[in-house]
Amino acid sequence: MNQTSEPASIVVDMGGTTTRVGAYRDGRLTGDTVRFATPKPAGGRSVREEHLDRIAAEVDRMRKRHPAPDVREVGVAVGATVDSRGRIRNASLLWNEPGTGFDLGAALARRLDWARITVCNDIAAAAWRYQDLGRFALLTISTGVAIKVFDARLPFAARLLLDDEGLGGExxxxxxxxxxxxxxxxxxxxxxxxxxxxxxxxxxxxxxxxxxxxxxxxxxxxxxxxxxxxxxxxxxxxxxxxxxxxxxxxxxxxxxxxxxxxxxxxxxxxxxxxxxxxxxxxxxxxxxxxxxxxxxxxxxxxxxxxxxxxxxxxxxxxxxxxxxxxxxxxxxxxxxxxxxxxxxxxxSRDRDDSLVGMGCLLAERRTQVREVHKPVGEARALLRHRSATRCGRRQFAVRMAFAGICGTDLQVIRGDRGCEPGVPGHECVAQVTEVGADVSGVSVGDVIGVNPNRPDDEHDKFGHNLPGVFRERVVWDEHLIDRGQIIPLPAAGLAEWTLLEPLSTVVRSARAGGDRWRDRRVLIVGAGVSGLLHAMLARHDKARRVLVANRSPQRLELAVERGVLAPEDCLALDGSLPAAIAEATGGAGVDVVVLAVPRGTGPAILNDLWPSVADGATVHLFGGFHPGSTVRLPGGEQVAAHPIRVRGERHRASLGGARACTLVGSSGADREDYQRARDLCVAGEDRLDLAPLVSHVVSLDATPGVLRQLMSDGRLGGRPALRVIIDFSLTGDVVRAVDGGDLPRIGVRT
Known part of the structure; x- marks a missing residue:
């Protein structure tokens, strides 16, 4: 059986006069190309939707004529000013209306839900056909006039002389x-x-x-x-x-x-x-x-x-x-x-420039991978392409399926932590795509999670000082397998399993306190994902009462709406908190306190909580402390938080009178913690369901903008965000709010 060197793609040229649809494989158009007149306005009526409906119908028909299972890519070259995310800046020469802000990629994706859609300007697409010329300019003189400058000597993403939005040459x-x-x-x-x-x-x-x-x-x-x-x-x-x-x-x-x-x-x-x-x-x-x-x-x-x-x-x-x-x-x-x-x-060579060029672009891009890049010293992230890294004999390659965006990632991008990973991100579900000849312990097709923390070096972490997981393909050394950082997952590959990494740190936090949740009154301060995971684990382990305090009532309301918390267990983090704790516990106070709050806020919160802490309680310094933070005890003693959090030291603290508590802390997680987190979530009737903690699913294309919004106000589309998951199978600028019940899994689009 003959096999071709590359999968087929369907290519579209949306011209001002004529629209064409063809199939491209192995450097050429295959079969017949469909041509039809681009609709024009009649009586002031917009023809945009009519045009897109016709394109979608012809693409579907073209796919049926080329029924190979690898026909998933659709490249659309559009005779309009369009940015790198497929959004129209000006389509006056195409539809006789500017169409500014119209998301062409998303509009086509809704009509072609099986397809991976790529949209770019028709001249930009055509330029890829002439890359054999080296360095040149491509002009179009048709319904409009435009130019693109191309330099084949440069890396893939820089070959066309464009700005960060993919614009230039108009x-x-x-x-x-x-x-x-x-x-x-x-x-x-x-x-x-x-x-x-x-x-x-x-x-x-x-x-x-x-x-x-x-x-x-x-x-x-x-x-x-x-x-x-x-x-x-x-x-x-x-x-x-x-x-x-x-x-x-x-x-x-x-x-x-x-x-x-x-x-x-x-x-x-x-x-x-x-x-x-x-x-x-x-x-x-x-x-x-x-x-x-x-x-x-x-x-x-x-x-x-x-x-x-x-x-x-x-x-x-x-x-x-x-x-x-x-x-x-x-x-x-x-x-x-x-x-x-x-x-x-x-x-030019013929009238198929934009069709063939789009096919060349898609073929060339298959040799590239996309990643979210944080420039050194800059509080921003951008999407870029780079050549795919080859896999050596003692390495294995994975395709990212899902990655979670957490508060630590936002701190890294803002520069709050001083980390420069290049690529952020440390929570993921991935699938093994290639295994080196000398590697054992993983096989092609395996679904895995990754513990980003090196067990023998607390400073060696993905997404901190090492490149993280906000990228399509990663090649890792076999040492990750030897160190137990690769965690096998079931083949279902659920998107919510990206939360196994933060859950493993919560498991470690509980272990630092002696795993003593049963029959105890627990107060979680902070209703972020880590705080809610603590609450879920405490309830799972039969705590007598689990209270959650937070400054923002919207966060608590969202957790109640998703079934994570009961309304009566939600407390306001303000001056009324001690009285609310006394009422909720019948004056007994809380036996366990977990601080899961933003960096630097922990010491002040603890000062107000000491009267509510019961004798013999355990206080977890999970989050809210800078490396130099100290905890001030009721008697005035100052205790350094860093040795407790990072080195696992325990401190017996007097609360005045006959009362005392134990300060504990933890950082990261090891293989045992990750394994227990996995076991808690993947099997059994009593398993933890992490899906309610996922508020949004986004595409990699949308991720830089999503990161900007989250750093601004923690909301997406006006809604508070819990965990945001990147779904690498999505194409175009996709930001989708979810209710926790319709999350994707590997190989299944939703």
């Missing part, structure tokens, strides 16, 4: 006649909207307009529609040149009947009128090409697009003549020969 909407004052911006917008009077006023002033509403930009001079309008204006202004021309003959002498095909046909006959027209249309473009050539050191400009290549050699001849005429004598161009000027521009 020169068609830059004015090229700034010395002339535009009469009115409102006139340009009115002309684009179909106002004949506005168009006439602009024509009388000798000014050209673009479909985006700009007057005098490059599109208004060089695009196909602009050249058609210019031809009509020239015919009216110079009837002597128009009468008897080949173009007039093709249009019955009526300037209003001029079309792009008519211009192309007349140009082939050497028609003087058409040469004059094309010379005027290409002159501003020639000036832009020379400027870019000098500014960026470019010697190759590939010209694609239905209009330029439809007219063909006559169009290129006029462009080259303008280049020669405008060529400066010095600077970058010193010593250029006529042959070098002529070679500056060349036609």
């Amino acid at each position: 020169i068609g909407h830059v004015r090229v006649d700034p010395e002339r004052r535009a009469p009115h911006r409102t006139l340009g917008r009115a002309a684009a909207a179909g106002d004949l009077a506005a168009r006439a006023r602009l024509g009388d002033a000798g000014l050209r307009w673009c479909e985006c509403g700009t007057v005098g930009d490059l599109c208004a001079h060089a695009s196909g529609p602009a050249t058609v309008r210019a031809a009509a204006a020239l015919a009216r202004s110079d009837p002597g040149l128009w009468d008897g021309s080949r173009l007039a003959g093709r249009c019955g002498g009526d300037p209003e009947k001029i079309t792009a095909p008519a211009i192309a046909a007349a140009a082939q006959s050497g028609d003087a009128f058409t040469r004059t027209l094309l010379s005027a249309a290409t002159r501003p473009l020639a000036a832009q090409i020379l400027q870019l050539s000098a500014a960026l050191g470019l010697r190759t400009f590939v010209v694609m697009g239905g209009f330029a290549n439809g007219v063909g050699e006559p169009w290129f001849a006029e462009l080259r003549a303008n280049l020669a005429d405008l060529l400066p004598a010095g600077g970058w161009f010193t010593g250029w020969t006529d042959a070098e000027v002529d070679a500056l521009v060349r036609p």
Whole structure:
């Protein structure tokens, strides 16, 4: 049986005139390409939804004609300004409406729920077809005008000269006649909207307009529609040149009947009128090409697009003549020969550039992996691509399925911890995809969890000083298996199992206190995920009463709504807390206190809690303490928190009178803790259900923005967030609130 070197993909070119759908495999389009006219507005009605419905239908039909199970990728090249997340900035030349902010990737994903959708600008996609040229610019002269600069010598994500949003090269909407004052911006917008009077006023002033509403930009001079309008204006202004021309003959002498095909046909006959027209249309473009050539050191400009290549050699001849005429004598161009000027521009290979280029992009991207990157010294994260790391003989590779975003990750990104992991994240569920020849203990297909804490070095942690798990593929050394950091999980691969890592630290916290939860009155301070996990474990281990105090009532309300807490067990973390504890415990106080609060807030909270702590109680310093924090006891004694939390020291503390308590603490977890956490959650009728603690599922594409929102106010979409999970199978900018009952699992989309 013959096997191809790469999976098939379906590619789409959303052009302003024609939309095409094809299948791409092994460097070429396979089978027939479907073409249909891009819908246009009628009676002011938007055609966007009609266009997307038709695309989705054709993609589904194309998939049925190529039924191989690997057809999952759909690449969409769109003739519009679109950012790297598939959101439209301006689609005026596509749908005759800006569509600003419209999430094209998400709209297509809703229609094609089986597909991994990639969206990019059509010129950006087409550039990948020409990467064999090395360093060049790709121009399109069609319904619009745009350019992309490509350098094949650079890493994958940097080969196209774009900004962080994936934008750049939209020169068609830059004015090229700034010395002339535009009469009115409102006139340009009115002309684009179909106002004949506005168009006439602009024509009388000798000014050209673009479909985006700009007057005098490059599109208004060089695009196909602009050249058609210019031809009509020239015919009216110079009837002597128009009468008897080949173009007039093709249009019955009526300037209003001029079309792009008519211009192309007349140009082939050497028609003087058409040469004059094309010379005027290409002159501003020639000036832009020379400027870019000098500014960026470019010697190759590939010209694609239905209009330029439809007219063909006559169009290129006029462009080259303008280049020669405008060529400066010095600077970058010193010593250029006529042959070098002529070679500056060349036609594209055919009209399949965007389709083939999108296929090339998808194929090249399969050699790359995406990751969330934290630049050193910067309180932000961004998504980037890098070449996939190879797997050695003593290594194994995994595909990330799910990763959890926790408060520690936000602290690392903000710089609160001084850690620079490069890639954040330390909670995950992954699947083994490759195993080195000398590795034992894992097999391809295994579903695993990972303890990020090295057992023999408290400072060696994923997502802290080592690259973390917010990345699609990771290659790890076999030492992780030897040290017990790899935890086998059932094949179901549930998304909520990312919480096994924080649960293991809670198990260790309980073990530090002697596992004495049964029949004890427990107070958890802090209703974050760690605090709620403590409450769930205490109830599981038959604590007599479990109270949870928190400053924000919204957090408590969310925990009650999800069934994690009972309303009567929720207390306000304020001055009324001691009285509330006394009432809830009949004056007996609490036998266990767990501090699971933000860094630095623990000492002040404890000062107010000492009267509520029962004799013989255990106080867990789980969270809320800086490395230099001290605990002040009722008698005035100062106790350093760090040795208790990190080194596991215990401190017998007097509370005044005959009362005393024991201060305990813990940090991280070992293999035994992780194994117990696993056993608590994966089997048995009495297992812990972690799903209610998951409030949102997001895509990797959306993760940088999600991190910004969480660092800002801890909310997503206006809702408080508990645990946010990255689902690596999602494509596009996806942020989905969940109720805990519809979480994904490995290999199953929801």
